[in-house]
Amino acid sequence: MLWLELFGFLIVILVAAEVFVNALEHLGEKLKISEGVTGSLFAAIGTALPETMVPLLAIFAGTTDAAVNEEIGVGAILGAPLMLSTLSLSLMSFAVLKKRGVNGHYNPEHTGLTRDMNFFLIAFGLACAAMFVPHDNGTARAVFSFGMIFIYFIYVLMTIRASADLVKDGHATEAEGEMLFNKVGIPTNMPTIILQLLLGLGLLVAGAEGFIHGIQQAAPILGISALLLSLMIVPVATELPEKVNSILWIRRHKDTLAFGNITGAMVFQGTLLPAIGISLTPWTPQPAVFLGVVITLIAAAWLRLMLARGQLRVWHLWVNGALYVIYLAMVLA
Template sequence: MTLGILLIALLVILIGAETFTNALEHLGERLKISEGVTGSIFAAVGTALPETMVPIVAILSTASTQAVREEVGVGAILGAPLMLSTLTMFLVAIFAIHKRGWQDDFHPERSGLTRDLRWFLLAFGLSAVAIFVPHHVAWVRALLALSLVLVYFIYLMLTIRASASLVADGHATKAGEPLFLVRLMGRINVPENLFTVLVQLGMGLAFIVFGAHGFVQGVEQLSAWLGISALVLALLIVPVATELPEKVNSIIWIRKRKDTLAFGNITGAMVFQGSLLPALGILLTPWEPRREVMAGLVLTIVASAYVLFMLRRGNLRPVHLFFNGFCYLAYLITVLI
């Protein structure tokens, strides 16, 4: 029964991801914005919102004990950037190799990807510093939380400002296929306009959210049978169940050689998840240095800094991202053995 729920939920998520990415490309084309903005802001935030609710609900709800709620909240907050910077990057490489070969270079818009990684490392670095601030020094923790919110606001402004010049340089978002909703309703001549695009966008996101919810239920049943602690469960299972399925968008785009959209969807979500949610964790949870937490912080920063280094060093290829997969494996070994 549990396996059936997982498979059905995954199918729903795949349908939703295809519908969402198709509509998103048309929206970006109509608004005349760059692929960087479409991937790093629209796609990243749009698909990150469902799993963002997990730590918020965990921290603010009255379900279970306070200790368990805080562990789930911290695990979900830190687990998403960890998974995005390690496992998701590795999976992108795997699917790129299958479609494009081992030595085929990625061609994302470099300035946007570099900006995403730099601002993520700044935000996540501040989150790491906050872990060592004693609880009784509340004003320092509050200042760090406010700084994280400010970091994301500045990042948004810089990303949007860069869009106009990128469009002029040929990096405008272009839809590769007709709008699915128009093609599906062809017999009744549904017009392809902004309203239709937004309707399909909402439909795709609804499928993703519904599928992710079912996926979480199936994984939770499986994890209960395995007997995993609340913090480890949140760090490992929650991000994989809620965030990874929605990053199917990046796999779809990488197979279509839309590298800017594919990487922007990942790194943009990293900035979002690595700034605003840790601000909540710093203010409302213990946010203290435990072995599982410290291992996740260090490996996330190492994996992200490595991608930035390889990008600045020269060409970024699928084989390079195997290192990110090894970082995720190292984390599994650290917390499970």
């Protein structure tokens, strides 16, 4: 029964992703914004809501055991960027392997993707450094937290500022096909686009939350601790919206949207969520946690290096997937 429930919520997520992606493309086209803004900001923030809620709920309204709440909170905060930078990126490569081949190319808009990775590496590097700040040094931790928030603010400003020039260069968001609402006789305008967007987002959140609940029930059966649960299992569910959205886009050759959806979420979750963790949890370099941070930084640095070389190939993202396998092997050994 539990596995049937999990399968049902997975179907909800898949349907919701299609509804959300369809509405988001029409919103971006209507607003005449670049694919970078649509993917890195709108899609990334929207689909990041499920995994954003997990650490907040764990810290503020979790179990009666404060230590367990903090473990789940820290694990969920750091597990999301780990999953995005490794498994999520590699899944895109398998989604296009048949059509593009092992040495096939990705064609995202490079300046936006490079900006995403630069901001993420800086912010997540600071989050790593903050682990070595004593918990009783409130001033230093406050400086780190404020710095993370400020970094995301600057990132948003730069992404929006670059939009107009990208639209002129042919990187405007273009919807593929008509609105799903239109197929049932509802006209396409801004209110109906927003309505379909909210419907898709609501289904994404509900599906992900239901999936999380089911996985938490399955965890004791698998004999996994709260920390490993939040680092390894919860992100599988909470990152499903990003994975599915990006796979849909990459298969349609919308590479900028596909990558931006993931890397934009990485920036969001590598700045604002660690700011919460630094302020409200011990934020110490426990072995499983610190290893996850290091693997995440290596995966992000690898993608940034391949971008710098000018040609991003299908097989390059297999390295990211291999890093996730290495992480699992080391923490479960």
